[in-house]
Amino acid sequence: MKTLKIPEATIIRLSVYSRYLTQLDKKGIVNISSGEIAEGVGGSPAQVRKDLAYFGEFGTRGVGYNVRDLNQHIIRILGLNKGWKVVIVGAGNLGSALTQYKGFRERGFEVVAVFDNDVNKIGLTLNGVPIFPITKLREVVKEQEARIGIIAVPSKYAQDVADHLVESGVKAILNFAPSVISVPENVELRNVDLAVNLEILTFNLALKKNYD
Amino acid sequence: MKTLKIPEATIIRLSVYSRYLTQLDKKGIVNISSGEIAEGVGGSPAQVRKDLAYFGEFGTRGVGYNVRDLNQHIIRILGLNKGWKVVIVGAGNLGSALTQYKGFRERGFEVVAVFDNDVNKIGLTLNGVPIFPITKLREVVKEQEARIGIIAVPSKYAQDVADHLVESGVKAILNFAPSVISVPENVELRNVDLAVNLEILTFNLALKKNYD
DNA sequence: CTCCTTTTGTGACAATTATAACATATGCAA
DNA sequence: TTGCATATGTTATAATTGTCACAAAAGGAG
Incomplete structure (x- = not known):
């Protein structure tokens, strides 16, 4: 987790991911894969993982991400919890x-x-x-x-x-x-x-x- | 003048240049250099010239650009003349x-x-x-x-x-x-x-x- | 317990974009 | 007309960003 030099495009995408995750959370969806996120927001799975990788490891291999948990992480990354x-x-x-x-x-x-x-x-x-x-x-x-x-x-x-x-x-x-x-x-x-x-x-x- | 693969960032900057040139034109300023444009919009002279170079040669070496003329070119490039x-x-x-x-x-x-x-x-x-x-x-x-x-x-x-x-x-x-x-x-x-x-x-x- | 499937996290590679350097053209002055 | 100063257009280089491929980890089935 090196916090320096994050592309702005990554921040924009994180913001979009977060919005999408909030939607899914409201629908009661618990788990999601990078592929599903990519499909939901119009991007590639690799991009999703790379974007998240700038900030840490938030998923479970073979399983995916917990929707609410990941969203909380992104919200914190974006500083929206303040x-x-x-x-x-x-x-x-x-x-x-x-x-x-x-x-x-x-x-x-x-x-x-x-x-x-x-x-x-x-x-x-x-x-x-x-x-x-x-x-x-x-x-x-x-x-x-x-x-x-x-x-x-x-x-x-x-x-x-x-x-x-x-x-x-x-x-x-x-x-x-x-x-x-x-x-x-x-x-x-x-x-x-x-x-x-x-x-x-x-x-x-x-x-x-x-x-x- | 190859029209393929123009960075979106270039388009955004052209739009900003154009706005700035419109301002200058209203003030009655006739000529301007890439350096002055750069200073006016917060960028680098090389960037300004590179952005313009995607679309043609609009300036005069040793002199610079004609404000109104360059603006007209950009407006046409952006399709705003329609x-x-x-x-x-x-x-x-x-x-x-x-x-x-x-x-x-x-x-x-x-x-x-x-x-x-x-x-x-x-x-x-x-x-x-x-x-x-x-x-x-x-x-x-x-x-x-x-x-x-x-x-x-x-x-x-x-x-x-x-x-x-x-x-x-x-x-x-x-x-x-x-x-x-x-x-x-x-x-x-x-x-x-x-x-x-x-x-x-x-x-x-x-x-x-x-x-x- | 081992194998197999799944999906992450990452490191190597490719493409894109920006920066810098320079050669070329112009105008002016002597 | 020649030389000089200036600023463009362009090529080469560097930095950034995105894509791809794969090893590593997890969970479940047998």
Whole structure:
């Protein structure tokens, strides 16, 4: 179990495995093989085993894996057993949708606050999550001990918001604004560019010329 | 210019370059070097040149690239010059947000319709985009010649919606539901799992143990 | 207890992707 | 026109990631 240099693709797959295992667990399935996992998520058995092998030995030779047990291991590997608190900046369409997104809670994330400048929104709640003015960011982050910030504001404010988040003590940022932002290297940053995903699709369509 | 086997990472970067070039163009900047692009998007000059080299020679040695010209080339490479029409299935929080997301239009995508089962939503519009019942999917897709479908429904309906989209003639699907779905191989599929992105962040935080 | 089947974990190999180095082309100045 | 500075395009090299094959371990049957 050497923990250095894990491919990001492996992390993404582990996340998918975990989701799948959660499903199986709910169905009452107890045991599963790498081959069945591969089939369930669309991959190869060898890949599944290799991904897991980065972190230890979780199966039994000749038998396979215990669904719940393996899922617990993956959840721990991904750090999801810590109950992360998340703040979202931007209560527009996207910010509101993310705040109410059930998929976050299901995976152990709790959105504790949303921030916006719009005086008409401040004081309201989204699904029970309070909307604060941006000026309260630092205070709330400290008080709630939130470690993750999500940026859901227009591009031109993204860097500014990122700076505020960093200054407030957030350790990881998920940026939905389609702009390049920079943060200190002790802060994790990930960009989700919604348009880019469509562009990859159109590139492939254009390449294969099968769009009509 | 051999068009085979382009790394997906290259496509993602091209998309980012293009966004950056659009910014520069608006600022009136005419020329740029691979080094400046690299600095602007956070990469290396060699990487920028290599990415472009997959598709041709767009620069002038000793000089650099013409901003607008290069951007046009990339836009063409990504297939964005075709004015793609998009339908979104699911008018919940996420579907609504995506429908009104300005970033799509800025990159040449037009959301022409949203579909939902909720009778209270049908007939309404989101930012001018009409909401139809799912039963109208095929008809609208055909009529509008939409080629891209976005899935923004709960996981358990995702596969079903995907089947409907494929049956309606859509050639590419962007799936926001956190579930594994399958489509015929002549249909492009891409998954955007919002929780996975947070999980990659927490994995890195957990690894570095710098979250407190 | 031994053999046989099954499925893991791993080490060797192959493919892919990124980095670096360099030769080539361009523009400018003298 | 020649030489120099600059920045591209490309080839070679390195690093990373994925695939494959197989030995090792477990469980069950005889």
